[in-house]
Amino acid sequence: MASTLEEVAKLAGVSRSTVSRVINHSPHVSADTRAKVWEAIEDSGYQPHAAARSLVTNSTRIISVIIPEAVTTLFSDPFFPLLLRGATDACNTKQYHLMLSLFTDPAERQEMYRRVLYSGLVDGVIVASNPLDDPLIPDLQEDRIPFISVGRYPDQHVHYVDVDNVGGARMATEHLIRLGHRRIATIAGPQDTVAGQDRLKGYRQALQARSIPVLDELIAEGDFAEASGQAAGRQLLSNRPTAIFAASDMMAIGALKALRNGGLQVPQDVALAGFDDIPAASVIEPGLTTVRQPIQRLGSLAVEILVSVLDGEHAADCPTHRVVLPTELVVRASCGAAW
Amino acid sequence: MASTLEEVAKLAGVSRSTVSRVINHSPHVSADTRAKVWEAIEDSGYQPHAAARSLVTNSTRIISVIIPEAVTTLFSDPFFPLLLRGATDACNTKQYHLMLSLFTDPAERQEMYRRVLYSGLVDGVIVASNPLDDPLIPDLQEDRIPFISVGRYPDQHVHYVDVDNVGGARMATEHLIRLGHRRIATIAGPQDTVAGQDRLKGYRQALQARSIPVLDELIAEGDFAEASGQAAGRQLLSNRPTAIFAASDMMAIGALKALRNGGLQVPQDVALAGFDDIPAASVIEPGLTTVRQPIQRLGSLAVEILVSVLDGEHAADCPTHRVVLPTELVVRASCGAAW
DNA sequence: ACTCTTTGTGAGAGCGCTCCCAGACTCCGC
DNA sequence: GCGGAGTCTGGGAGCGCTCTCACAAAGAGT
Numbered sequence: 039m040a041s042t043l044e045e046v047a048k049l050a051g052v053s054r055s056t057v058s059r060v061i062n063h064s065p066h067v068s069a070d071t072r073a074k075v076w077e078a079i080e081d082s083g084y085q086p087h088a089a090a091r092s093l094v095t096n097s098t099r100i101i102s103v104i105i106p107e108a109v110t111t112l113f114s115d116p117f118f119p120l121l122l123r124g125a126t127d128a129c130n131t132k133q134y135h136l137m138l139s140l141f142t143d144p145a146e147r148q149e150m151y152r153r154v155l156y157s158g159l160v161d162g163v164i165v166a167s168n169p170l171d172d173p174l175i176p177d178l179q180e181d182r183i184p185f186i187s188v189g190r191y192p193d194q195h196v197h198y199v200d201v202d203n204v205g206g207a208r209m210a211t212e213h214l215i216r217l218g219h220r221r222i223a224t225i226a227g228p229q230d231t232v233a234g235q236d237r238l239k240g241y242r243q244a245l246q247a248r249s250i251p252v253l254d255e256l257i258a259e260g261d262f263a264e265a266s267g268q269a270a271g272r273q274l275l276s277n278r279p280t281a282i283f284a285a286s287d288m289m290a291i292g293a294l295k296a297l298r299n300g301g302l303q304v305p306q307d308v309a310l311a312g313f314d315d316i317p318a319a320s321v322i323e324p325g326l327t328t329v330r331q332p333i334q335r336l337g338s339l340a341v342e343i344l345v346s347v348l349d350g351e352h353a354a355d356c357p358t359h360r361v362v363l364p365t366e367l368v369v370r371a372s373c374g375a376a377w
Numbered sequence: 378m379a380s381t382l383e384e385v386a387k388l389a390g391v392s393r394s395t396v397s398r399v400i401n402h403s404p405h406v407s408a409d410t411r412a413k414v415w416e417a418i419e420d421s422g423y424q425p426h427a428a429a430r431s432l433v434t435n436s437t438r439i440i441s442v443i444i445p446e447a448v449t450t451l452f453s454d455p456f457f458p459l460l461l462r463g464a465t466d467a468c469n470t471k472q473y474h475l476m477l478s479l480f481t482d483p484a485e486r487q488e489m490y491r492r493v494l495y496s497g498l499v500d501g502v503i504v505a506s507n508p509l510d511d512p513l514i515p516d517l518q519e520d521r522i523p524f525i526s527v528g529r530y531p532d533q534h535v536h537y538v539d540v541d542n543v544g545g546a547r548m549a550t551e552h553l554i555r556l557g558h559r560r561i562a563t564i565a566g567p568q569d570t571v572a573g574q575d576r577l578k579g580y581r582q583a584l585q586a587r588s589i590p591v592l593d594e595l596i597a598e599g600d601f602a603e604a605s606g607q608a609a610g611r612q613l614l615s616n617r618p619t620a621i622f623a624a625s626d627m628m629a630i631g632a633l634k635a636l637r638n639g640g641l642q643v644p645q646d647v648a649l650a651g652f653d654d655i656p657a658a659s660v661i662e663p664g665l666t667t668v669r670q671p672i673q674r675l676g677s678l679a680v681e682i683l684v685s686v687l688d689g690e691h692a693a694d695c696p697t698h699r700v701v702l703p704t705e706l707v708v709r710a711s712c713g714a715a716w
Numbered sequence: 717a718c719t720c721t722t723t724g725t726g727a728g729a730g731c732g733c734t735c736c737c738a739g740a741c742t743c744c745g746c
Numbered sequence: 747g748c749g750g751a752g753t754c755t756g757g758g759a760g761c762g763c764t765c766t767c768a769c770a771a772a773g774a775g776t
Contacts (some may be wrong), residue, residue, distance in 0.1 A: 041733060053756045058734060066754060084494035089437065090732035092428035094761050100476070118458045126479040130489070135498065137439070138475045140465040150469070156424035159474065264660070291660050318657035321603070321630050381762060392726045397764060405725060427760035432731050721774075726767105732762085742753075 041082045045080060048306045050078035050330050088286040092158070101129065101344060102137040115288070115316050117333055120190065121166060124337025125220060126260060131241070132345045134161075135305055148173070156343075162344045166187060170230055186359070188350045197359040199345065200340045203233050206329035206365030207240025208247075209281065210311045213327070213367055214281040215248055217375055219309060223256040223279035225270040225289045237285040252275075260289045267292025275300045280308060282375070287312035287319045287328055294322070294372075303372030304305060315368050325370030332363045339363070380421045389417035400425060408486065419604060430615030431497070436614035440468065440683060441476040441499040445511050454627070454655050456672055460505060462553045464675025473500075487514070494522055501683045503527060506663040509569055525683045525698070527675060529571045536686065536698040538678045542572050542652075544661055545581025545668035546622065547586075549650045552706060555616070556714055559647060562618035564628045573601070576624040576652060591614075599628045606631025614639045614659040619647060620712070626651035626658045633711075635659070644713030650675055654707050662707030671702045678702070 043061075045302035047054045052071060056369050059077040059371040067075075078084075092098045105126060105278065107120070122136070129136045137160060141147045155178075168174055178185045187198040203344055214222050224241045226236030238257070245252050255277045260266030267289025276280065276295065290312030297308055304310045304324060312319060315330035343359045350356055371373050382716060386393045391410060399414040405413075417423075419691055431437045442464060444457070449562075460685045461475070470473045476499060482487045494497055494517075502524040509512055514535065517524045526537040549554050553561050563580045566573030577596070584591050599605030606628025613621065614635065623629035629651030636647055643649045651658060654669035682698045708714050 043734095044732080054733085055735085055756060056754090059755090068754065071754080085491050087432070087732050088496040089431035090500040090761095091734080092424070092761095093432050093732080094734045096761080098428065107517065110428070116420070116455075122461075122477060123479060126477055127481070130480070130485050132493070135493065136477045138461060138465055139475050140462060141469070146469050152424055156422070157427040158771085159427040254687070264426045288656075309739080316656075318660050321657050322661055382764095383762080392767085393763085394726055395724085398725090401764080405724060410724080429731095430764080432733085432762080433764045483758050570727080719774105720776105721772105723770105723772080724763085725770080727769100728771085729764105729766090731757105731763085736757105736759085740753100740755080742751105744749105744751085745755105746748095 039330050041084050042087070043084075044258055046075070046078050046082050046084045049082055050075045050113060055349045057209070065149050071305065072330065082209045082319070090222045094215060095182065097348075098135075098159060099133065100135045100137050100153060100160045101162050101164060102139050103164045104139045104141075104164060105166050106141060106168050106174055106197070112135075115286075115314060116308055118166075118332040119342075121337040124334035125164065126342075126344075127334075128338035128341035134341065134345060137343075138374035147229040151177065155181065157192075157266060162186075162348050164340050164344060184344065184347050186340050188288065190236070190288065190362075192232075192358075195358055197343055199336050199343065199359075199363070200232075201333070201336060201363050202365050203245065204240040206313060206367075207237040208244040208275075209240075209365070209367045210313065210327070210329050211241045211283050212242035212247075212271040213369070213375070214283060214309055214311060214373060215244060215250065216283075217373060219281035220250055221256065221277075221279045222250070222260070222281045222283060223274045223277065225284040225293060226259045227258060227275070227285035228261050229259060241283055260285070260292075264288045264292040271296030272300070274320065275302070281310070282308060283311045283313075285313050286315045287314045287326055289324055290328070290372075291318065294326075307319060309374045310372040312372075320330065320367075320370065326369045326373045327373035328367050328368050328377065330366045332365075335363060380423050381426070382404075382423075385414070385417050385421050385423045388421060389414045394573060394715045400434075402520075408701070413583065425713060435483065435522060436500050436687075437474075437498060438472065439474045439476050439499045439503050440491060440503060440680060441478050442462075442478075442505060443478045443513065445480060445507055445513055445691075446570070454625075455651045455652060456653070457505075460508065460679075463673035463678075464503065464680050465676075466673075467677035467680035470681065473680065473684060475680075476592040482504050490516065495519065499685050503679050503683060509571065523683065523686050525679050525686070527679050528576070529699075529701075531571075534697055536682055538675050538682065538700045539571075540670040540672070540675060540697075540702050540706050543577035543582065544578040545670070545706075546576040546624065546654060547583045548579075548706045549666070549668050550580045550583035550622050552708070553622060553648055553650060553655040554583060554589065556620075556648060558620035559589055560595065560616075560618045561589070561620045561622060562597070562607055562613045564613070564621065564632060565596060565598045566624035566628075567600050570588040573598075573624060580622055599624070601628060603624040603627045603631040605636045610635030611639070612643070620649070621647060622650045622652075624652050626653045626655045626665055629665055629667070629711075630647065630657065630661060633665075636645070643711055648713045649711040651711075656709075663711045664711045666712035666714070667707050669707050672706075674702060 043054045043057050057075050123179030127174045166188040170270050190200040191198050209256050226238040242252050258270035259271050260270045302308050312326050312328040315328045319326040381394050383392045386396045396414050465475050505527040529539040530537050565577040581591050596611050597609035599609045610632030641647050651665050651667040654667045658665040658667050
């Protein structure tokens with residue numbers, strides 16, 4: 039189990055170098071020797087010592103997923119587990135390991151930054167749910183640490199993967215338009231996040247494409263959480279929309295409560311659509327029409343791209359990867375569609 | 378940044394050994410020298426190389442969280458993210474790192490077992506959501522790898538943390554009894570999981586304590602997921618319970634649908650209680666009475682105990698840690714309580 | 717003044733691995 | 747038959763760190 043190269047070498051009657059070559063699949067070993075060595079490896083249950091190997095190769099095959107602030111909304115939403123699921127799947131097949139870094143306060147992050155990144159503990163980093171004004175990405179760039187962002191990032195040289203937030207929001211809004219609605223309100227997400235911005239953009243695009251005026255009075259802003267959706271719903275009520283597109287399911291659920299409190303029925307009086315397709319969306323009454331995102335794929339793709347960058351290691355001449363995955367409209371009862 | 382001990386030593390005008398001593402807070406360094414060295418460390422932005430250090434200390438300060446099967450129910454339930462949140466918090470304060478290992482198929486696990494555990498990559502392991510018949514824990518024991526189980530484990534020498542599933546189920550059932558119900562059915566969880574067993578046990582205890590007969594016809598079994606709850610609800614209907622305690626919120630939601638389809642109202646015709654307090658529980662109509670568990674604390678505790686075992690390292694004479702955290706009854710509308 | 721501790725510091729070995737270089741051997745063509 | 751190319755293998759250095767050991771200097775006791 040805890041044997042060393044040297045011991046395996048003795049067992050196989052060859053030198054340490056030869057065993058190393060076999061382990062690393064070097065072609066310069068005769069078939070006989072190779073077989074002999076493999077046998078010795080099997081017999082001894084040998085496994086290379088990770089630290090020793092890292093020390094000389096200068097690579098740990100560990101990728102860190104950094105979530106700068108342990109965003110509370112992440113826990114009412116399976117985004118986070120699904121992302122990790124996808125990422126670990128990809129890591130398993132690529133023979134990499136996943137390290138998880140969550141932070142509550144910035145001091146903690148600074149501390150981690152030194153400990154994890156400067157100590158050579160990880161080969162690369164996946165940054166998820168990073169607020170636009172966070173210094174993390176600039177820091178990573180400056181220190182030339184390979185990374186990829188989950189979520190669009192407005193910089194020429196940053197690799198990222200994202201879901202098509204604009205397209206998803208447009209689809210949902212178009213769907214409401216197609217059902218005959220013209221006074222369509224939106225509860226936008228926080229405008230300091232890319233997702234919040236993009237979903238509002240999609241809403242705007244859909245209206246503009248049909249020459250429906252975009253009215254400020256029909257746009258409220260929330261923070262993706264339920265309470266903010268309820269507040270926004272209450273506020274929008276007085277402007278009498280016939281439909282509401284909320285930029286998150288939790289806000290849609292909040293809005294649903296506000297509408298009910300205001301004596302309005304969904305979908306009879308007001309149609310409702312959300313974004314995310316959280317588990318609760320299919321469970322509430324009426325079922326919530328929403329936009330589904332391929333989050334697990336997002337996670338695996340992030341790993342795959344990062345690994346390709348890491349393995350390629352042609353540093354400068356490697357093109358920037360930017361992948362946007364399509365979203366999918368899930369029609370349920372809340373929009374009042376027969377479809 | 379990527380400087381070495383040697384360089385810092387030269388900068389401070391001392392030897393490598395002395396810098397090492399300062400870094401590791403050895404007391405055998407004069408105050409003057411110590412100050413000088415710290416200055417050199419700050420100036421050079423020195424950070425010890427993790428692999429080099431691990432090679433000689435034979436410790437990586439990495440803990441792995443292993444979830445043997447990427448249980449799908451974990452993703453309709455914030456159990457997993459909350460656990461990780463708690464675990465990372467504790468890791469941050471203890472200066473440990475968290476590695477994540479999820480698996481879909483057993484071959485993958487075997488592969489990981491070699492790669493992660495035998496290679497000295499991690500110092501210890503947290504095993505979560507492990508089925509009773511899984512060989513993982515016996516394997517870990519045999520290989521003398523320090524670990525702790527999240528979830529009770531029936532072995533004298535296994536450290537574990539768990540929530541009080543028995544007590545929680547008993548509380549929920551008692552609550553229904555207190556509201557006047559006598560024909561109380563339960564939708565139990567899978568009986569090959571400890572949580573499933575314990576929640577059924579709590580239900581039984583509550584009835585027996587009030588001398589209410591435990592009837593087989595009022596006990597159905599599900600797999601914690603919604604569909605199984607709906608099936609179980611349908612099945613129980615014919616036996617006319619006046620209340621149902623479901624061992625998970627998802628099953629309670631399934632049962633709710635079955636009851637509605639059968640023309641019954643909750644809580645007027647049948648009272649309903651669940652377990653877990655998932656986000657959907659507060660969002661559905663009627664709000665679901667349920668049992669809340671301190672999952673985040675469970676995660677941080679698991680790390681704290683494992684680290685104490687790791688740091689203590691008095692191997693044999695260290696007592697087995699077994700912590701069971703209390704659960705909390707959350708009363709909402711579905712049980713029909715005024716309270 | 718001399719040993720005898722005590723305290724602070726440096727030199728050296730070695731953790732287990734990879735990788736370079738050199739050597740031994742085989743095989744071919746002239 | 748002999749040099750040169752090609753193939754395979756072993757030896758040695760060294761990655762950056764910790765830790766033991768030895769030793770120098772300083773203080774304490776007789």
